Amino acid sequence: MAGLKDATAIVGIGQTPFARQLPEDERTLACRAVLAALDDAGIAPGEVDALASYTMEETDEVELAKAVGFGDLTFFSKVGYGGGGSCATVAHLAAAIAAGQATVGVAWRSRKRGSGPRPWTSTAVQLPTPAQWTRPFGLLRPADEIAMLARRYMHEYGATRDHLFNVALASRNRANQNPAAIMYDRPLTREMYMTSRWISEPLCLFDNCLETDGALACVVVSRERARDCRRPPVYVHSAAQGLPAQHHGMVNYWNDDPLTGPSWTAARHLWKHADFIPQDVDVAQIYDAFTPLIPLSLEGYGFCGRGEGGAFTEGGALEIGGRLPVNTGGGGLSEAYVHGFNLITEGVKQLRGTSTAQVPGASTCLVTAGEGVPTSALLLRS
Amino acid sequence: MLSPVIDPEGAAFWRYAAEGELRVQACAACGEVRFPPRPCCPHCRSFGSEWRITSGRGRIWSYVVPHPPLLPEYAEQAPYHVVLVELADAPRIRVVGNLVTEAGAPLGSVPPERVRIGARVQVVFTGAGLPQWILERS
Numbered sequence: 319m320a321g322l323k324d325a326t327a328i329v330g331i332g333q334t335p336f337a338r339q340l341p342e343d344e345r346t347l348a349c350r351a352v353l354a355a356l357d358d359a360g361i362a363p364g365e366v367d368a369l370a371s372y373t374m375e376e377t378d379e380v381e382l383a384k385a386v387g388f389g390d391l392t393f394f395s396k397v398g399y400g401g402g403g404s405c406a407t408v409a410h411l412a413a414a415i416a417a418g419q420a421t422v423g424v425a426w427r428s429r430k431r432g433s434g435p436r437p438w439t440s441t442a443v444q445l446p447t448p449a450q451w452t453r454p455f456g457l458l459r460p461a462d463e464i465a466m467l468a469r470r471y472m473h474e475y476g477a478t479r480d481h482l483f484n485v486a487l488a489s490r491n492r493a494n495q496n497p498a499a500i501m502y503d504r505p506l507t508r509e510m511y512m513t514s515r516w517i518s519e520p521l522c523l524f525d526n527c528l529e530t531d532g533a534l535a536c537v538v539v540s541r542e543r544a545r546d547c548r549r550p551p552v553y554v555h556s557a558a559q560g561l562p563a564q565h566h567g568m569v570n571y572w573n574d575d576p577l578t579g580p581s582w583t584a585a586r587h588l589w590k591h592a593d594f595i596p597q598d599v600d601v602a603q604i605y606d607a608f609t610p611l612i613p614l615s616l617e618g619y620g621f622c623g624r625g626e627g628g629a630f631t632e633g634g635a636l637e638i639g640g641r642l643p644v645n646t647g648g649g650g651l652s653e654a655y656v657h658g659f660n661l662i663t664e665g666v667k668q669l670r671g672t673s674t675a676q677v678p679g680a681s682t683c684l685v686t687a688g689e690g691v692p693t694s695a696l697l698l699r700s
Numbered sequence: 701m702l703s704p705v706i707d708p709e710g711a712a713f714w715r716y717a718a719e720g721e722l723r724v725q726a727c728a729a730c731g732e733v734r735f736p737p738r739p740c741c742p743h744c745r746s747f748g749s750e751w752r753i754t755s756g757r758g759r760i761w762s763y764v765v766p767h768p769p770l771l772p773e774y775a776e777q778a779p780y781h782v783v784l785v786e787l788a789d790a791p792r793i794r795v796v797g798n799l800v801t802e803a804g805a806p807l808g809s810v811p812p813e814r815v816r817i818g819a820r821v822q823v824v825f826t827g828a829g830l831p832q833w834i835l836e837r838s
Contacts, residue, residue, distance in 0.1 A: 436769075439771065441702060441771070447707050447709075447710070447736055448736055449705055450704040450705050450706055450707065450710050450714075451704075451710075451736055451795075451796055452796045453702045454701065454702045454703060454704050454830060455782050455796050455797050455798050455807075455830075456766060456770070456774045456777075456780060456782050456798065456807055457764070457766075457782045457796055458766065458770055458771060458774060459766070459770075462764050462766050462782065465764040466762050466763070466764050466782070466784055467762070469762045469763060469764060469817070470761060470762035470784075470817070473762070473817050515767065516765065516767040516779070517766075517767060518764045518765065518766045518767065519764060519765035519766075519767070519779070520764075564742065566736075569796075571761075571784055571794040571796070572735045572736065572792065572793055572794060573792060574792055576794070
């Protein structure tokens with residue numbers, strides 16, 4: 319069986335501006351991002367025959383297809399679990415194209431999370447499981463659920479707030495190089511971090527991602543077709559989803575080892591099908607709704623051992639020139655929080671050599687979706 | 701305050717809690733406990749289950765202190781702590797709850813400096829049948 323390795327490539331990326339509030343609606347933003355990605359690739363909308371997005375995406379395939387004038391669609395897929403689905407949208411398109419079910423795929427995410435209500439404020443649409451076990455006690459928000467694991471992680475392994483600051487700072491430093499980033503002109507200092515207000519102790523304001531309006535998209539085609547596109551292809555080298563046995567989502571409190579999450583499962587599959595190892599990764603885009611997800615993911619994807627994720631961030635390791643530059647566009651913490659789709663497009667920019675914080679000669683990039691929920695990941699190469 | 705939105709598998713837990721008992725679901729065939737409750741046993745696939753009484757004792761495995769923005773009734777009591785209690789009888793089961801001075805006391809009734817990982821706690825129940833936790837006297 320041929321498998322997915324380098325069988326497909328991302329050949330187009332597109333995005334709208336990012337802001338706390340944009341005037342246009344989500345459907346219009348989706349159309350703009352998708353058309354920008356197709357233009358970037360040099361592919362006409364009428365050639366698109368496959369779509370993939372998130373179950374939380376509000377613009378459905380019918381609306382998008384008729385608005386931008388797609389051709390006949392033969393594959394369309396949606397992935398669940400919020401930010402855990404980001405990389406899986408590309409993975410599903412890659413699988414469909416490699417299997418012959420489609421030829422030109424578009425993945426996208428459009429979200430007005432800045433303008434819209436915070437999802438946790440809804441008391442009407444909560445799933446009974448596991449909400450009945452958590453919300454009555456005031457564990458209300460994703461930040462609270464992850465902070466619970468973060469406190470235990472810090473207790474068990476000696477990770478500190480300085481380690482979490484290292485994560486926040488690296489993202490902010492990259493955003494300060496990226497004019498499209500919401501935090502482009504807002505430097506972060508340790509003093510600002512250490513004196514900021516708490517959101518859910520041990521997590522402070524700067525441990526939490528932004529709340530952003532914006533949309534992004536990318537175009538996936540076969541490696542053969544990719545040669546004819548406008549930009550150099552960025553190959554999907556390996557792709558994986560991950561839902562570990564006895565996993566409980568962000569409230570992963572009821573199994574042997576709550577601190578071993580979906581990253582470990584996705585990573586096993588990802589590396590099994592790859593021609594290179596973690597130490598060969600030039601740059602990584604790691605899902606960062608909350609800073610502790612970075613050290614946990616560093617462990618999960620094999621960049622360091624269990625419990626070493628905090629220490630890994632020391633000595634500027636996550637900065638340009640460090641052991642593993644991460645989230646080079648500013649990530650969800652400082653560029654835009656659009657369920658991690660900007661991490662995919664930033665990975666493509668790095669491998670094209672066009673990032674605003676370019677890692678010299680980068681030829682391999684790991685992109686991950688959210689740790690702490692059923693997740694997904696991509697290894698990209700130029 | 702939010703009341704539990706109870707699903708069919710969880711109903712027995714809350715029924716026992718209303719009677720002042722902390723019980724966990726256990727497989728009627730192989731005896732393995734599981735939480736949250738679910739229709740069949742992930743170890744032996746039996747659909748038979750029973751509700752095993754626990755001692756109601758445990759240790760704080762982790763905790764958080766939420767600050768606003770929060771839902772209004774929680775914001776009024778913030779900052780409060782939410783604890784995750786590892787049950788003495790079933791260490792893989794870590795129950796979310798609040799540490800309070802006595803049954804029915806407000807969420808923030810124990811001073812923050814008294815909360816620490818590893819502290820021994822004992823379950824109590826509010827009048828509405830919601831489990832809470834008090835520090836065990838040492």
